[in-house]
Every structure is written in structure tokens, then in C-alpha cells.
Amino acid sequence: MNAAVIGAASTRVVAPPRRVSDATGEPAWLRRLLIGVALAFLALFLFIPLVAVFAEALKKGLDVYLAAITEPDAVAAIRLTLVAAAISVPLNLVFGIAAAWAIAKFDFRGKNLLLTFIDLPFSVSPVIAGLIFILVFGLQGWLGGWLRDHDLKIIFALPGIVIATIFITFPFVARELIPLMQAQGIEQEEAARVLGAGGWQIFRRVTLPNIKWALLYGVILCNARAMGEFGAVSVVSGHIRGQTNTMPLHIEILYNEYQFAAAFAVASLLAGLALVTLALKYAVERRVAAAALAEESGARR
Amino acid sequence: MSIEVRHLQKRFGATVVCDDLSLDIPAGQLVALLGPSGSGKTTLLRIIAGLEVPDAGTVLFHGEDATDADVRERRVGFVFQHYALFGHMTIFENVAFGLRVRPKAVRPDEAQIRARVAKLLALVQLDPLADRYPHQLSGGQRQRIALVRALAVEPEVLLLDEPFGALDARVRKELRRWLRRLHDEMQVTSVFVTHDQEEAMEVADRIVVMNQGRIEQDGAPDEVYDHPASPFVLQFLGDVNLFRGGAATGVGAADGGTAYVRPHELQVVAGAEPGSVAVTFAQALTVGPNTRLEFRRRDDQSYVDVEMSRAEWQALRDRLGLEPGASAHLLPRKVTRFASEDIDPAAMI
Numbered sequence: 001m002n003a004a005v006i007g008a009a010s011t012r013v014v015a016p017p018r019r020v021s022d023a024t025g026e027p028a029w030l031r032r033l034l035i036g037v038a039l040a041f042l043a044l045f046l047f048i049p050l051v052a053v054f055a056e057a058l059k060k061g062l063d064v065y066l067a068a069i070t071e072p073d074a075v076a077a078i079r080l081t082l083v084a085a086a087i088s089v090p091l092n093l094v095f096g097i098a099a100a101w102a103i104a105k106f107d108f109r110g111k112n113l114l115l116t117f118i119d120l121p122f123s124v125s126p127v128i129a130g131l132i133f134i135l136v137f138g139l140q141g142w143l144g145g146w147l148r149d150h151d152l153k154i155i156f157a158l159p160g161i162v163i164a165t166i167f168i169t170f171p172f173v174a175r176e177l178i179p180l181m182q183a184q185g186i187e188q189e190e191a192a193r194v195l196g197a198g199g200w201q202i203f204r205r206v207t208l209p210n211i212k213w214a215l216l217y218g219v220i221l222c223n224a225r226a227m228g229e230f231g232a233v234s235v236v237s238g239h240i241r242g243q244t245n246t247m248p249l250h251i252e253i254l255y256n257e258y259q260f261a262a263a264f265a266v267a268s269l270l271a272g273l274a275l276v277t278l279a280l281k282y283a284v285e286r287r288v289a290a291a292a293l294a295e296e297s298g299a300r301r
Numbered sequence: 302m303s304i305e306v307r308h309l310q311k312r313f314g315a316t317v318v319c320d321d322l323s324l325d326i327p328a329g330q331l332v333a334l335l336g337p338s339g340s341g342k343t344t345l346l347r348i349i350a351g352l353e354v355p356d357a358g359t360v361l362f363h364g365e366d367a368t369d370a371d372v373r374e375r376r377v378g379f380v381f382q383h384y385a386l387f388g389h390m391t392i393f394e395n396v397a398f399g400l401r402v403r404p405k406a407v408r409p410d411e412a413q414i415r416a417r418v419a420k421l422l423a424l425v426q427l428d429p430l431a432d433r434y435p436h437q438l439s440g441g442q443r444q445r446i447a448l449v450r451a452l453a454v455e456p457e458v459l460l461l462d463e464p465f466g467a468l469d470a471r472v473r474k475e476l477r478r479w480l481r482r483l484h485d486e487m488q489v490t491s492v493f494v495t496h497d498q499e500e501a502m503e504v505a506d507r508i509v510v511m512n513q514g515r516i517e518q519d520g521a522p523d524e525v526y527d528h529p530a531s532p533f534v535l536q537f538l539g540d541v542n543l544f545r546g547g548a549a550t551g552v553g554a555a556d557g558g559t560a561y562v563r564p565h566e567l568q569v570v571a572g573a574e575p576g577s578v579a580v581t582f583a584q585a586l587t588v589g590p591n592t593r594l595e596f597r598r599r600d601d602q603s604y605v606d607v608e609m610s611r612a613e614w615q616a617l618r619d620r621l622g623l624e625p626g627a628s629a630h631l632l633p634r635k636v637t638r639f640a641s642e643d644i645d646p647a648a649m650i
């Protein structure tokens with residue numbers, strides 16, 4: 001205790017006291033302890049595992065690493081992941097904008113219900129989500145007979161994986177847009193309408209520019225989740241090697257077969273994606289904050 | 302272009318905001334819709350613009366039914382209270398917006414757009430700001446941009462929703478005068494909504510006083526002020542003293558009704574005269590060129606306000622030796638009474 005007080009006093013000599021910390025009234029040792037705990041936690045649970053992934057992946061040399069990610073099954077998994085994301089992310093972009101638009105700009109019955117349902121994928125376990133689609137589209141499911149008669153394959157095929165991915169990632173874009181669009185209101189859209197703009201012109205020239213950064217932010221998060229989703233996709237995919245294995249599923253199989261280097265090599269790609277996502281997220285967040293600040297300082301005048 | 306509104310009805314849930322409204326606005330007039338918040342004035346304006354759909358009734362533009370016409374076909378300019386400028390566009394692009402979104406066949410070419418926008422920006426003396434963004438402008442500048450943006454599409458009707466509501470007093474005054482001048486130059490039929498009676502009196506050719514979804518009175522500013530149709534109009538247009546019936550002496554006694562006298566219509570006299578009220582002087586408050594005197598009636602202890610110029614007050618004080626607590630008499634120069642007195646006092650605030 002004594003040492004801490006002396007420590008605090010000596011910092012005062014070096015640097016002028018900071019008003020912010022004075023106002024909160026927390027002693028210096030407590031602040032340092034809290035920051036230290038937070039950093040240690042981050043290092044232990046986030047940073048070390050991330051380093052471990054890359055270390056394990058490259059443990060047996062670059063050749064093994066490259067072989068693992070260019071092997072046909074791995075390439076197929078990467079391709080499937082990209083295709084599933086390429087289909088589900090744009091669809092969720094459209095759904096997300098439509099849902100956010102409806103909720104933010106119109107009043108209708110069941111609005112709160114819709115808001116609640118948008119959060120459903122967050123509250124349901126992904127495995128359950130996968131099982132729901134088996135129940136609906138599977139051979140023994142509600143639509144199974146009809147689908148078989150028409151020679152349509154959904155479960156254990158690409159459509160099932162896409163549907164499961166869409167379900168899991170639905171909230172990201174909508175959740176990002178709703179609060180922003182609600183805060184912006186509809187005055188600018190009304191102004192555009194009175195000035196003679198049509199629906200599409202209003203959307204493209206007024207609404208979209210106002211939400212573009214939040215939209216991009218939502219898409220980035222949506223994409224990261226779409227590529228990384230395991231539970232729901234695992235249930236509907238059927239784990240057919242080279243055909244219905246996405247990257248996360250492929251990693252699991254390799255790991256279960258004790259091919260650690262290969263598993264970590266593919267995992268390093270997903271980890272790399274996460275890092276890129278983080279960087280993009282950081283950049284976009286700054287733009288969103290800057291735009292909000294400009295808006296706010298404008299409104300205050 | 303003239304505007305006619307016939308038997309307009311509009312309710313939001315259980316709240317009636319337009320209760321059988323009918324109104325004629327001849328071409329070229331500048332009309333103020335004046336009323337307290339919740340009186341339905343903004344809703345009426347939005348219905349005229351086509352931004353709101355009435356439950357019943359019709360809106361005629363130039364004698365033709367426009368009730369179901371799309372906003373885009375109405376050729377109206379609308380100025381929003383909070384400007385509603387497009388934040389991501391420059392000032393130039395904001396003003397050019399209405400021209401750029403026109404269908405190809407009637408869209409002016411780039412050179413024409415540039416010329417038109419430059420002319421409009423010069424009109425409001427904001428041409429140096431063409432490349433700025435709305436958040437870099439002051440409130441008064443933004444409101445002027447919102448106005449020329451509406452004018453850029455050459456509307457036949459200009460509708461303004463509390464156009465100066467969000468501005469500080471000095472800028473507001475300047476913009477009022479400017480709006481009046483602009484209207485005189487352009488001669489476009491204009492309707493503006495306000496809750497500020499001074500603003501309405503100063504700017505408008507005609508004032509429509511609204512209350513609880515109905516029109517209380519409709520007339521020239523002087524007419525509305527001098528001959529109010531109801532106690533509500535009288536009270537809304539300025540301060541007024543109430544002399545309730547039942548009080549033993551003075552103005553309101555005769556028929557048991559209420560008499561209304563504006564503070565500047567009361568004369569302070571030394572002795573009792575026919576029709577005067579006995580009062581005690583409480584205090585004098587001088588704000589700028591005017592002095593407001595506060596008196597208390599000796600019979601029922603209610604307050605009575607008197608207003609006069611600073612010089613008059615100084616002369617009066619010296620002549621009568623008015624000190625707080627001194628007694629005096631008030632003689633009204635002009636008394637207003639209304640035949641029916643079944644108005645809800647809460648609605649007068």
C-alpha cells in the first residue's frame with residue numbers, strides 16, 4: 001500500500017496529474033492492476049493461440065504448409081467456402097438493407113416481432129439451426145419427398161450450406177443498419193422525394209451514401225462469420241470430402257486424422273482472414289466515427 | 302398557383318390533428334399557419350405537400366384535385382425545420398439535386414445546371430461556399446441553402462415548416478426579412494408554419510390561427526390582432542390581462558363574463574374614474590426600450606400587467622411617485638369581450 005502511494009506520488013513529479021483519472025478517483029495502482037489483468041488475459045487467450053496457429057502450421061517447413069493448402073481436398077474446401085460466402089453475403093446484404101429499411105422508415109404491425117426475429121440466429125445454437133433445415137429439407141423432412149421427386153438436392157449439398165450460412169449470418173447487416181437508420185430518420189428521403197426523385201434515385205443518391213460505412217462494417221462481420229461458421233454447416237453438409245467440406249469442416253477432419261500440420265495450415269488461412277477482417281473493421285470503424293462526429297458537430301451549430 | 306383545402310380530416314390513432322379543415326390560399330400570397338404545438342399546422346402543411354395522406358377531404362391545386370397526386374407531380378418546394386440537407390453532398394450538389402434527378406428528357410445539361418445553381422447561390426450570397434459540406438455551415442446558412450434547393454426546381458408552391466425555429470433570435474430576424482423580400486421578388490404562393498406570433502405578424506400577408514386541428518381565425522395580421530375571433534386567438538397573439546366577472550368593481554363586472562385588456566391598453570391614473578380598477582403597485586421590469594409594470598388588484602389580489610415605453614414610465618413615476626406598495630388605478634383604453642365563454646382555459650396556454 002505504502003509503495004503504491006509512493007509510486008503514485010513519483011509519477012506526479014514526472015508527469016502533470018491527469019484530470020480524467022482524478023475525476024474518476026481511482027488510485028494509480030488499481031488502474032495499473034486492471035490494465036495488467038486485461039492485457040494478460042488478451043495475451044493468454046487471444047495472442048498466444050494466434051501465434052500458435054501460425055507456428056504449428058509452419059512447424060514442418062514451408063513445403064508441407066504449401067502442400068497442405070494446395071492439396072485437392074483443401075482447395076475444394078477453400079473454393080466451397082468462398083462460393084458459399086459469395087452467395088450468402090450478397091443475399092444477406094439485400095435482406096439486411098430491406099429489413100433495416102422497413103423497420104427504420106415505416107410503422108407497421110409486428111415491427112417489434114420482426115426486430116426480435118432478426119436476433120433469433122444469435123440466440124439459437126448453430127447446431128439447432130442446422131437441424132431445423134434437416135427437418136425441413138431432409139429426406140424425412142417436410143419438403144423431402146417433394147424435393148426428391150423433383151430431383152433437387154439441398155441437404156448434403158451446396159444449397160443447404162448456403163441456406164445454413166444465410167440463417168446464421170442474417171443479423172449482422174440488419175443489426176448494424178437499424179440503429180443508424182432510425183437515428184437518421186426519413187427527412188432527407190422526404191426532401192429528395194419533394195425534389196422529384198424516384199424511389200431508386202432516393203435509395204442510390206441519398207440513403208445508400210448515408211449508410212455506406214455501417215453497411216460495409218456489417219458486410220465485413222457477416223463475411224467473417226460466413227466463412228468461419230462450423231456448427232450449422234456441419235449438420236447440413238454431410239462431410240463429403242472434396243465436395244461438401246468447407247474450410248472449418250476440413251480442418252476438423254484433418255485434425256481428427258492427426259494431420260496437425262495440415263490442419264493448422266488451413267486454419268492459418270482462416271486466422272489470416274480474421275486478421276484482415278480486424279484491420280478492415282478498424283479502418284471502417286474510424287470512418288463511421290468520423291462521419292458521426294461531422295454530423296454531430298454540424299447539428300450542434 | 303392557388304391552393305384550396307376542403308373538409309380535411311386526419312387522425313393519428315386517437316388524436317385528431319385535422320378536424321374538418323377548409324382553407325383557400327390565392328396565388329401569390331404568403332400565408333402563415335400559426336398555432337401552438339399539436340394544433341395540426343405541420344400536418345396540414347405536409348398534407349398540402351403530399352407527404353401525408355388525409356383520411357378524408359380534398360386538396361385542390363389551381364382548381365384541380367391533387368389529393369391523390371404523387372408528391373413529385375405537385376411541383377411544391379418544401380423547406381424542413383431541420384433543413385434536411387444531404388450531408389454527403391456539397392452545397393452545390395444539394396442545390397443541383399432536384400435538377401439532376403429529373404427524367405432525361407427534361408433534365409437540363411451540365412452547363413445549364415451549373416448556371417442555374419450559381420445564380421441561386423448568388424441570390425442568397427453563398428456562392429463562395431459551393432464546395433463546402435452542410436456540416437461546415439452555420440444554421441442560418443444551411444436554412445438559406447435549404448430554401449434555394451427547394452427553389453431550384455421552380456416550384457409553384459413553397460411550403461416551409463417552422464423555417465426559422467432552430468435558429469437564434471438575431472439570425473431569425475434577418476432571415477424573416479429576407480424571406481419576405483424573396484417572396485416579393487419571386488411571387489410564388491408560399492405557406493409557412495410557425496408557433497411564433499411575432500414571426501407570423503412580421504412576414505405574412507395573412508395569418509391562419511390554428512388550435513386543436515381547427516382554424517380559429519383567418520385574416521390579415523392587423524385584423525387578427527385587432528379583432529380576434531376568439532379568446533384563444535386573443536391570447537395566442539400576445540399578452541393579455543383577464544378581468545373575470547364576479548369581481549366587485551371594474552371592467553369585467555357588468556355581465557359576469559370575462560373582459561380582456563392588453564397590457565399596453567391600460568392607463569395608470571392617480572384617482573378612481575368610471576370603469577377603473579383599484580390596484581397596488583408591485584414592481585417595474587425594464588427590458589430594452591419597454592417597461593413592464595406589475596400591479597395587484599386590491600379586490601381579488603390577481604396580477605395585472607401594464608406595458609409602456611421606458612420614457613413614459615419615468616415620467617409617470619415622477620408624476621405619481623410610484624413606489625412598490627403604492628396604490629393607483631388602472632383605466633382600460635380598449636376592452637375585448639366575447640359572447641360565448643365556454644373555452645377551456647388549458648387550451649389558452
